[in-house]
Amino acid sequence: MIDQLIALCFDESYIKAYKKLYSKTEPIVVKQENQTYNLKRNTFESIVGSLPAISDEPNYQFERIVNSFKQLKEGWAGEGSIPTDPSIVLRSKEYFKKLSDALNLNFKIRMPDSIVPTPYGTIVIDWERGVKLLSIEIGEFESSFFTKNIDEFSLLSDLPIESLTEYSKNILENHIFI
Amino acid sequence: MNNLFIPFKIDSEEKLVRIIFNPLHYSVSKKRFNREAFLPPPGRDDVSMIRLNYSSPNRCKEIADTIKLKDNKHIGYSISDMSKFLNKVLSKPDPFNKVTIRATPLPKHLEIDFFGYFFTLIYNVPEHADMIYPYKPEKNKSNPELRLFVEDIISIFTFCEKETDLNL
Numbered sequence: 001m002i003d004q005l006i007a008l009c010f011d012e013s014y015i016k017a018y019k020k021l022y023s024k025t026e027p028i029v030v031k032q033e034n035q036t037y038n039l040k041r042n043t044f045e046s047i048v049g050s051l052p053a054i055s056d057e058p059n060y061q062f063e064r065i066v067n068s069f070k071q072l073k074e075g076w077a078g079e080g081s082i083p084t085d086p087s088i089v090l091r092s093k094e095y096f097k098k099l100s101d102a103l104n105l106n107f108k109i110r111m112p113d114s115i116v117p118t119p120y121g122t123i124v125i126d127w128e129r130g131v132k133l134l135s136i137e138i139g140e141f142e143s144s145f146f147t148k149n150i151d152e153f154s155l156l157s158d159l160p161i162e163s164l165t166e167y168s169k170n171i172l173e174n175h176i177f178i
Numbered sequence: 179m180n181n182l183f184i185p186f187k188i189d190s191e192e193k194l195v196r197i198i199f200n201p202l203h204y205s206v207s208k209k210r211f212n213r214e215a216f217l218p219p220p221g222r223d224d225v226s227m228i229r230l231n232y233s234s235p236n237r238c239k240e241i242a243d244t245i246k247l248k249d250n251k252h253i254g255y256s257i258s259d260m261s262k263f264l265n266k267v268l269s270k271p272d273p274f275n276k277v278t279i280r281a282t283p284l285p286k287h288l289e290i291d292f293f294g295y296f297f298t299l300i301y302n303v304p305e306h307a308d309m310i311y312p313y314k315p316e317k318n319k320s321n322p323e324l325r326l327f328v329e330d331i332i333s334i335f336t337f338c339e340k341e342t343d344l345n346l
Contacts, residue, residue, distance in 0.1 A: 076248060077202055080219030085318055114205075116212065120220040121318040124213075124325070135325065140318035146326045153330075155322040 058111045062096045069117045081119035085140060091161060092123045092138045098165040099172075107177045129176045136168060147171060183295040184232050184304055186281045190261040193230035194279060194307065195344060196335070197242045199250035204337065211256060211335060213328045216309070220317035224308035227279060230257070232298075233305035235341035241303065256335035257344055266334055273312035274327045282308045 072083035100109040114126045118137075125136040133148040143164045146155035156167065188194075196215065198204050203215035216225050228238055242252045260279065267277050283289065283296055284303035290296060298304040315321045338344050 073248070077214065078219065078245075078247060080222050082220060082317060088318060114212075116214060118214060118315075118321075118325075119217055120315040120321070122320050133329075135322075135329070137320035137322060137325065139320035142320060144320040144322040146322045146329075148326075148329060153326055155326055157320065157322050 058109045059097060059100055061111055062115065063093055065115045066092050066123060069123065072117060077117075077119040082121045084117045084121055084123060088121065088123055088138055088140055091140075091143070092125065095136070095138060095143070095161050095164060096125075098161060099168060102165055102169045104173055107173045110177060127172060127176045129178075132175050134168060134171050134176055136164065145171075147175075149175075181232055181298055183292070184229075184281070184283075184298055185295050186291060187294060188229065188260050188279055188281060188307065189231075190259075190264060191231075192260045193344075194258055194260060194263070195228040195230050195233075195238055196226065196256045197228070197238070197245060197252065198254045198256055198337070199245075199247050200253040202247060202250045203256075204253060206253070209337070211332045211337065213325055213332065215256065216328045216331060217324070218311065218315060221314050223311045223314045224282070225311075227307040227309060229281065229305045229307050230344060235344040237305070238344060239341045254337055254339040255341065255344055257338055258334045258336065262334040263331075266331055270327065270330075274323070276312045277309065277327070277331075279307055279309045282306050 066084075066089045069084040069089055070086055074083060075081055076083060096109075103109055110127070112125045113128045114124075116124050118124055121140075123138045125138070127134045131148075131150045134145060135148070136145045137143060142158045143161060144155065144157035144159060145164065145168060146153060159167070198211070198215060200206060202212065204211055218225055228241065230238070238255060242255075245252070263279060267275055269275075270277070281296070283298075283301040284306045285301070288300055290300075296304070311324065311327075313324075315324060
């Protein structure tokens, strides 16, 4: 059972259980699909003690958020809305990783101000600074963005991830992260 | 609802309300609407509204109570008026200058036009209207034009937490 739990603990349930542990809430519950495990505190501590600590690193946080979109069901945002396709979750992670690697050392990646799924299945990632906004949208086969600066808008669509990374890197470095 | 007949044409003075859920439609921490409040699902071009002049604040609450969105809670309403909407839309480039709000009493299949008016008693929600976009978003395809339009149209709406704040 311990091996099984160690495997479980590497996913979302690990994080939920870990948070509960440190919020001193009893009992520690690890949920996986239809199974629920109620663990004694010392058992859980012995498992998580061998696991890496939860990271505040943006890539890790980003992945955690977009992974949660895989849980969405049909109709989650009203009639006709669709869940996020796992391939779009994957593309958004690829984009964030590439962006993080591409940014100049002076502009370390910062968590977006919002990361949300749309009712039609894409993922939207926004960074803001005052009246300036960069809004990225990741689709299944292409991506796009628009920028807003007070009442001025511009947009580009049908971009591959590489071009999106390059455009957003420049916008973030020159307008948002400064 | 006291009117037996309602005009299909929405007057420029009419108030329009959309029911708002949290966290999907509204960010409490940022105190503003999310674009998702006005984005349709794939294959649809309509977003529901209520014509407040032919409804009432209590009726808005009743309608809100019939809507269930998983993991979301009804937290208020967005309100604007038709003249603000028209001013905003008319300044937009094609095709977004064609965005309209039109009366769509529910259920829609009963829609019968009596010289520009409809008989309210045959409808469950006669005060229903739709904001209609010029096209339907495709499944899993990014749509910056539509999102950009919504980003701007949000500015004409005001948040009301309670139905008693919905004033004509």
